[in-house]
Amino acid sequence: MELVTPAIGLVFWMLVTFSLLLFILKKYAWKPILTSMKEREETIEKSLQEAANARAEMQKLNQQNENLLAEARAERETILKEAREIKGKIVSEAKNAADEEAKRLISRAKDEISRQKNAALDELKKEVAQFSLQIAQKLVEKELENNDAQKALIADQLSKLDKRQKATA
């Protein structure tokens, strides 16, 4: 029976000790420990959340970078294409201009040549006519030493003129 009979002294000391233990531990141990543990848990959770956010942010940035790169690449392509087109245009224009110029030069040369030729021909005709006149003069002077011959020639010339007029009419 002694074993299951609580001793008054032990009950008293236990009450005192346990109350003090509860008070001291609550104030100086459990409160700081539990608060620190909670704070740390929150910090860890927050850090994990932040890491996830940072990762998402980075992914977004990467995506943006890639987009920018793709845009830049596309722009380069268009610029190059435009440049090529412009180059082609310039070259063809230059070619055309050169062709025109050449044509113009050639035609002017041709004109000049033909003019020179005509002038030369005219000169030649005049010379020939001069010579012919001189020759004809000499011949006529020789021929027209008598009247008959003069008359015959006039008639002949007149008939020839007639024929030519008929042909042109």
Add this chain to the structure above:
Amino acid sequence: MDGVNKQMPYFSALFSGYRSSKILVLSLFFAFFTFGLFASDTEHALEKGHENTHSEEKIDPGKLIMEHISDSHDWHLWGHTSIPLPVIVYTKSQGVSVFSSSHFNHGHNAYKGFRLNENNQIIWENESNSEAIYDLSITKNVLAMFIAVITLLIIMISVARTYSRRHGQAPKGFVNIIEPLILFLRDDVAKSSIGTKYERYMPLILSIFFFIFVNNIFGLIPIFPGGANVTGNIAITMVLALVVFLTVNFIGNKYYWKHIFLPDVPKAMYLIIIPIEILGVILRPFVLMLRLFANITAGHIIILAFFSLIFIFGAMNPWLGYAVSPLSVAFTLFMSLLELLVAFLQAYVFALLTAIYIGMAIEEHHHA
């Protein structure tokens, strides 16, 4: 009776320390060669050796064990060496008397009109005096409890300091041992049993758990300052259960009281249900008290009983005692390991049931 009394201190000294007991086992059976070890107690040892090897007198392991698991006014260390503890007695006629328990000389002498009876309780020398004695002595259990509590305070406050010193850093050192326990109690005991309002009751649950756990562990240490049967004492468990009882009934909300006095049963059943519910309110802390007391006391008894086998067989024949001792030590070792588990388990069960009762008392929608 006198012979037994003389023999008692010697034997209980064996049980006060398993480690020192090994030496004492040898000295018991080879008392003749080992008298020198106990220079101060040669006479007693001679007497003992003589009695054990030649006399018919029986060793009473039951009494030895009972003496070990009960409270005492002095603390046996080894042999005849014991620490006398202060006796504080209050009586109406004499007021408060404070003196050392060594004045009683292990129950042989009376002092200031008091003496010790065979159960180590303080009684009047004059047995016809029926005045009440309030014995508030610092007994073995009180001292053991003080030592355990101071140890607990030092550990926990240093852990708390580590937390504030290493603010925001990873746990380090001793914190790594304490933190899992606190986390376990917070998440798997308090949070799961009480719910969202658990934080208010964490100090009580943690204090109960660590008080029981530390005292259980100290009780398993065979040498001073351990070995006292603190949590296996009904007074200690009674106070713990009383704390739980008062807390639960103090914080109980209207649903808790409605469940007891206006349960959801036909009115005719009230006559049966209400007494049962009231009985339940009292029985729950009562069972808490008994469970811890019985488990820890039983553990101490079993370990000591296995150990006593050596002396029981040794009393029949010294060589038989030797033959049994390895087996006995093996069993004791096994039981000690088991008791380590029990030390944790009982502290956990007490804390868990406390949390469950608190949860029941503050539950909001009891009859959803």
